[in-house]
Amino acid sequence: MNDPDGMEEAGGLPGLAAAPAPGDFALRVLRHVGIPPERYDTYVRLGTPAGGLFVAASPHAVTGAALAAPDLTATAFEVRHRSRTGRSAIGAPRPFSGVVPALRTGRAARLPIDLTGLTEAERRVLQAVRAIPAGQLRPVSWIAREADRPAVDVVPALTHNPVAVLIPCHRATHDNGRPCDAGYPPEIGDALRRSEGIDTRRMAELSAAGAAFLGSDTTHIYCHPTCAHARRITPAHRVPFRTARDARQAGFRACKSCRPLTS
Template sequence: MTTSRDMVAGLRGLRETAPASLAERVMEVTGLTDTYAQVETPIWPLLVAWGPAGISAIERIDDPGAFEETYFARTGRRVHRVERAPAAVARTVERTMAGEKVRDLAVDLSGLNDFQRLVLAKTLEIPYGEVRPYAWVAQEIGHPRAQRAVGTALANNPIPFVIPCHRVVRSDGHIGNYGAGGPFAKRAVLAWEGVDPDELERLANKGVRYIGSDTTNIFCFPTCRNARRITESHRVRFRTGDDAEAAGYRPCKVCRPTGAAAAA
């Protein structure tokens, strides 16, 4: 019996000896090649690539030459542009950008190391319309001092929007940089999700990192769903997690602000 792995190995062999165009055509016909297409989204058109394991790259900027080169450099596989993405791929992008939970999200993180995968898996847990600091991601994956490496891993996220690296902000609360098109794009996609980027910057400028409720005595990151429910007259603002705990407040179990407070 020929397994698909044997088939891929066989086709790789073929590629080495046959003219490239023939090998590529065989790959396409057998569905083993990686392909990409433009996918429309409510914010902007994206280039989306997919392979046998799932979505393998997304890029906002319409620069197909660089897209293909970057793809090859990371995965060691060629990617070919096609007219249209399969309905399942387009639908996955659409659903994640609309904030739906996609249970069986299939992504291909070829070429990334374990640390990068850990960072991206943790980032997938940040709810739609909320943000967390780099320090939080570092703490949650058990590398509290690796904030800078977390930032680098997120800047090189090959599947932005679907893996929401835009939901990770600077540890001082400022929105910060963004690999998939700079701060402007990051603000735009956060605003699309209902986060007010100006409000985030205002809080950061005032040094407010956490919001507590004087009825529950629980404190949160400002965008946590529990923090947003607190009415104005019951909101208490804290600059550090230590300040909050010294005032008798406990960290929220949903957004878990303590670790970030300790690491910052």
């Protein structure tokens, strides 16, 4: 058959139809037609110890993040993001500035995050969670104190965390030391905690023994078990306490670094 236009040799239109569009094709189109970046968000998929993480951002702040799952594909993330924020999320070749080092180090407290759309209670709780250092855990009562909210507000806010991992809800525990994991399955929380050097087996042992705090019989200071100071207490000098009141009655004072509850 004659091919006056040479379409067969070049692959023709069928070949063009079969070629996948570039991942940032929609973003290129928006930029080409002059749609201002302020009118939409962009997103990427990044790796974490718990699997893929979709991270969306406006030009000024992270606006959402969710762990990939069989029922949360890129398309599903786009739909969920638009439903929650009212803004489209468009695939982009690069993440928002600062996201990659924040994920690598676990230090995202200074990363701009937009919590518009949440209640005042939810924002306060999640901001308190952002202050928990990487590699450390804090109980619900501590989070409630830092957020200046009732303890009953904490778990619902963790459950509705719209910026998974970057707002580190895996660092929250119940007051007995057991991981809270209100926003995702325990295996996800365990993977994230292990990646930060938290000894999950040791934490489970302390929780089972009712040791919510650890004191040092040399300094007479008590801490949360994952506090940097508590990790330096040698086994022979560790004094476990069920409550802060027990620690105080034994003559111990609260650590000024991890600031456990004092009553």
